[in-house]
Amino acid sequence: MPKPKIERLALIxxxxxxSSIAHAVRAHGLVNHIAISTRSETTLARAGELKLxxxxxxxxxxxxSGADVVIISVPLGAFESVALHxxxxxxxxxxxxDVASCKASVIAxxxxxxxxxxxxxxxxxxxxxxxxxxxxxxxTLFEGRWCxxxxxPGTNAAAIEFISELWxxxxxxxxxxxxxxxxxxxxxxxxxxxxIAYSIVDTATNLEDDLRQEVIKFSAxxxxxxxxxxxxxxxxxxxxxxxxxEAVLExxxxxxxxxxxxxxxxxxxxxxKLQDVFTRTREIxxxxxxxxxx
Amino acid sequence: MPKPKIERLALIxxxxxxSSIAHAVRAHGLVNHIAISTRSETTLARAGELKLxxxxxxxxxxxxSGADVVIISVPLGAFESVALHxxxxxxxxxxxxDVASCKASVIAxxxxxxxxxxxxxxxxxxxxxxxxxxxxxxxTLFEGRWCxxxxxPGTNAAAIEFISELWxxxxxxxxxxxxxxxxxxxxxxxxxxxxIAYSIVDTATNLEDDLRQEVIKFSAxxxxxxxxxxxxxxxxxxxxxxxxxEAVLExxxxxxxxxxxxxxxxxxxxxxKLQDVFTRTREIxxxxxxxxxx
Numbered sequence: 001m002p003k004p005k006i007e008r009l010a011l012i013x014x015x016x017x018x019s020s021i022a023h024a025v026r027a028h029g030l031v032n033h034i035a036i037s038t039r040s041e042t043t044l045a046r047a048g049e050l051k052l053x054x055x056x057x058x059x060x061x062x063x064x065s066g067a068d069v070v071i072i073s074v075p076l077g078a079f080e081s082v083a084l085h086x087x088x089x090x091x092x093x094x095x096x097x098d099v100a101s102c103k104a105s106v107i108a109x110x111x112x113x114x115x116x117x118x119x120x121x122x123x124x125x126x127x128x129x130x131x132x133x134x135x136x137x138x139x140t141l142f143e144g145r146w147c148x149x150x151x152x153p154g155t156n157a158a159a160i161e162f163i164s165e166l167w168x169x170x171x172x173x174x175x176x177x178x179x180x181x182x183x184x185x186x187x188x189x190x191x192x193x194x195x196i197a198y199s200i201v202d203t204a205t206n207l208e209d210d211l212r213q214e215v216i217k218f219s220a221x222x223x224x225x226x227x228x229x230x231x232x233x234x235x236x237x238x239x240x241x242x243x244x245x246e247a248v249l250e251x252x253x254x255x256x257x258x259x260x261x262x263x264x265x266x267x268x269x270x271x272x273k274l275q276d277v278f279t280r281t282r283e284i285x286x287x288x289x290x291x292x293x294x
Numbered sequence: 295m296p297k298p299k300i301e302r303l304a305l306i307x308x309x310x311x312x313s314s315i316a317h318a319v320r321a322h323g324l325v326n327h328i329a330i331s332t333r334s335e336t337t338l339a340r341a342g343e344l345k346l347x348x349x350x351x352x353x354x355x356x357x358x359s360g361a362d363v364v365i366i367s368v369p370l371g372a373f374e375s376v377a378l379h380x381x382x383x384x385x386x387x388x389x390x391x392d393v394a395s396c397k398a399s400v401i402a403x404x405x406x407x408x409x410x411x412x413x414x415x416x417x418x419x420x421x422x423x424x425x426x427x428x429x430x431x432x433x434t435l436f437e438g439r440w441c442x443x444x445x446x447p448g449t450n451a452a453a454i455e456f457i458s459e460l461w462x463x464x465x466x467x468x469x470x471x472x473x474x475x476x477x478x479x480x481x482x483x484x485x486x487x488x489x490i491a492y493s494i495v496d497t498a499t500n501l502e503d504d505l506r507q508e509v510i511k512f513s514a515x516x517x518x519x520x521x522x523x524x525x526x527x528x529x530x531x532x533x534x535x536x537x538x539x540e541a542v543l544e545x546x547x548x549x550x551x552x553x554x555x556x557x558x559x560x561x562x563x564x565x566x567k568l569q570d571v572f573t574r575t576r577e578i579x580x581x582x583x584x585x586x587x588x
Contacts, residue, residue, distance in 0.1 A: 077565075126514050130579075146512055185508050188498060193516025195560075196490055199553040201575040203545070204482060206552065214479050216581040218440055218469075220420050222487025224582055225519050231579035234572035241560045241568055251497070252557055256550075258500065259493040263546055266489075266535045271371075274535055278528035281495040285424075285525035287510040288518055 004165045006031045010067035012060050012082060014038045014047045015233070016128060017099045018073035019137025022052040024170040027139040037063035039078075047134045061089040069166070072098040072110075076239035079106050083113040092117040095159045099125055101186055103150040103179035105243035111152060119159035123149045124182065125172060126190075132233040143171030150179040180247075187247035191240055192255060195248065197229035198237070298459045300325045304361035306354050306376060308332045308341045309527070310422060311393045312367035313431025316346040318464040321433040331357035333372075341428045355383040363460070366392040366404075370533035373400050377407040386411040389453045393419055395480055397444040397473035399537035405446060413453035417443045418476065419466060420484075426527040437465030444473040481541035485534055486549060489542065491523035492531070 009031045011018045018038075025031045036053035037060040038044050048056050057063040064070050064086045074082055079100070090096065096114060100106050103122050114120040127145040129136065147167040151160050164174045177185075204215050204223070219227065241248055265273040303325045305312045312332075319325045330347035331354040332338050342350050351357040358364050358380045368376055373394070384390065390408060394400050397416050408414040421439040423430065441461040445454050458468045471479075498509050498517070513521065535542055559567040 126512055128514075148512070185505070185512055186514065188501070188505075188509050189512055189517040190514035192497075193494060193514075193520055195556060196494060196553070197516065198572055198575050199556055200487060200490060200549055201578050202556075202571050203486075203549045203552045204578055205574050206548070207482070211479070211482075212578075213581075215482050216578065217585055218420055218442070218479055218483055219582050219585070220422075220480070220484040220487075222491065222523055223483040225523065226487055227575075227579040227582045229516055229519065230572075230575040232572075234569050234576070237572050238565050238569040242563055242565055245560055245563070249557065249561060252553075252560075254500070255494055255497045256553075256557075258497045259490070259546075259550070262489060262493055262496075263543065263550075266539055266546075267543060269536055269539070271532050271536055275528050275532040277496050278492055278524075278526075278531050280499050281492050281521070281524040282528070284495050284499055284506075284510065285521040287507075288513050288521045291511055291513075 003028065003169045004030055004162055006069050006166075008033045008035060008067045010035045010037065010063040010070040011053065011073065012037050012063060012070065012086070013073035014043060014052060014134045015073060015236075016132050016136040017125065017141075018071070019047070019050070019052055019134040020127075020139070020141040021071060021073070021099075021137075021170070023137050023139035024142060028169050030166065030169055035063040035067060043134055050134055052134060052137070060086050064091075064094075065089050066091055068094055070094060070096045072096065075236050076100050076102055076105055076243040080109040080113075083110040087113045087115055090115060090118045093119075095119045095121060095162060097121045097123045097163050099123060101190060101240055102244040103148075103182045107150070107152055107179055119156045121149060121151050121155060121159050121163040122179065123147055123163060123167070124186075125167065126186075127172075128232075130228050130231045132236070140171065142167065145172055146175055147172040148175050148177050148182050150177055150182050152179075183244050183247045187244055187251045191244055191248050192251050194229055194232060194237055195241065195252065196255070197226040200226050201230035297322070297463050298324060298456055300363045300460075302327045302329060302361045304329045304331070304357040304364040305347065305367065306331050306357060306364065306380070307367035308337060308346060308428045309367060309530075310426050310430040311419065311435075312365070313341070313344070313346055313428040314433070314435040315365060315367070315393075315431075315464070317431050317433035318436060322463050324460065324463055329357040329361060337428055344428055346428060346431070354380050358385075358388075359383050360385055362388055364388060364390045366390065369530050370394050370396055370399055370537040374403040374407075377404040381407045381409055384409060384412045387413075389413045389415060389456060391415045391417045391457050393417060395484060395534055396538040397442075397476045401444070401446055401473055413450045415443060415445050415449060415453050415457040416473065417441055417457060417461070418480075419461065420480075421466075422526075424522050424525045426530070434465065436461065439466055441466040441468050442471050442476050443468060444471055444476050446473075477538050477541045481538055481545045485538055485542050486545050488523055488526060488531055489535065489546065490549075491520040494520050495524035
């Protein structure tokens with residue numbers, strides 16, 4: 001399979017993921033022209049200073065005009081308005097894809113507005129860092145990471161294949177999944193952990209000043225890891241919890257039950273129960289290591 | 295201040311922390327003879343294969359006999375029995391210290407059994423990894439990390455100074471703290487994060503097989519970090535929660551309140567509240583980075 005080659009790529013949104021795509025497609029020679037648009041003038045100017053693209057457009061319509069592939073990397077709450085704004089400017093035969101971490105909401109917000117003759121292949125590269133903005137991107141972010149595609153029934157097979165090859169060319173492994181199933185898996189592996197990290201750091205935020213300062217000073221590995229996760233982009237994560245509400249609330253209620261059982265075991269001094277749980281959890285870690293060769 | 299020099303050091307317990315001390319005191323030339331004892335014959339034999347010490351003793355009495363400094367690195371539940379077993383073999387003028395992550399319980403379990411003329415300086419190096427056992431230790435574990443000493447009132451000042459210099463010679467920064475206050479700070483920075491990591495990985499453990507396999511496969515950065523924390527030594531952590539019960543239950547109830555507030559905001563679609571919290575938590579991260587130059 002030869003590498004995909006895109007004559008004109010439009011990147012709508014140029015944060016951590018968008019800018020990493022800009023670096024990666026350039027590094028792998030996958031594109032001739034990168035047209036960048038983002039809502040913030042400051043961010044667009046910064047993308048220019050970083051030479052992330054070939055052209056810069058305050059209006060997304062100008063970026064997508066004539067584009068063969070359009071990649072949308074904006075917070076989940078912005079998809080519907082972006083779709084409504086660009087739909088009439090999309091070139092017949094173009095492929096529209098995205099990188100958002102909830103797929104059902106993107107398909108609901110965007111799908112109905114994609115014109116006939118334009119292909120829509122929703123996607124989610126499972127990759128990221130706690131940093132955000134156009135300075136945060138780097139070409140190797142997607143290497144060795146999964147990218148999940150969730151094309152609705154009836155999506156053009158060649159378009160799916162093209163986006164799949166695009167991610168593989170950036171170093172990713174690709175999997176096709178049902179949107180709702182993707183959202184359930186991600187609620188567990190990513191959304192709930194972020195919610196909990198935000199919550200525990202919020203608990204520390206609410207401590208009295210002296211104690212909070214000491215918590216910062218003596219932050220051991222557990223808490224320090226949580227502060228890193230809880231430094232992720234607030235708007236992006238706000239939208240994740242609003243848009244993947246049902247799946248997050250479902251797994252959160254299971255988590256709360258499990259935590260309450262541990263709390264009860266601590267209060268009653270049931271060491272055997274604690275040790276059983278703490279031993280079982282090592283199995284999952286072994287599974288993760290086997291899969292990812294950490 | 296010249297480096298401390300110990301003629302005979304007894305290490306009771308030779309897991310991650312004990313073996314790291316063995317490496318570190320050797321690397322920095324702080325000791326002439328290391329006498330190692332641990333309850334498990336297999337572990338003691340392994341310590342010998344790794345050449346962690348100069349002598350190996352199935353009975354802790356033989357290790358502490360004639361020792362100038364005794365460092366106890368056993369699970370919190372074992373302190374009282376260790377104290378009762380070794381107390382009559384301790385040399386007058388010897389210093390006994392420990393590395394446990396709860397201080398009030400160690401002082402309660404061990405303090406009453408320390409003979410007159412022997413100095414007891416409870417300590418806690420805030421350092422570790424998710425690995426355990428004598429193979430896990432390394433000489434640089436304590437470099438740039440805090441070691442908190444919690445000497446009870448009336449502790450010999452020279453003994454405190456000696457243990458303080460010993461940790462500094464291994465690369466640590468030393469702070470003196472009240473035992474109960476130490477336990478409160480660590481409940482927040484270390485014990486609660488571990489409990490939550492164990493709990494979320496337990497939630498994943500309880501999923502149906504297919505879903506669990508996918509969670510492992512697509513473990514995004516959040517969940518993967520939690521599995522690492524949740525791979526920590528089960529017996530050590532069981533004892534932490536049993537021995538620091540009150541402080542852990544107190545901060546856990548604050549955490550549960552905060553998490554419930556986030557859950558309510560998600561259910562009601564209150565994006566502003568979520569964004570406020572997710573923005574506030576970045577401040578704590580900045581504090582951690584400023585302190586630790588991460």
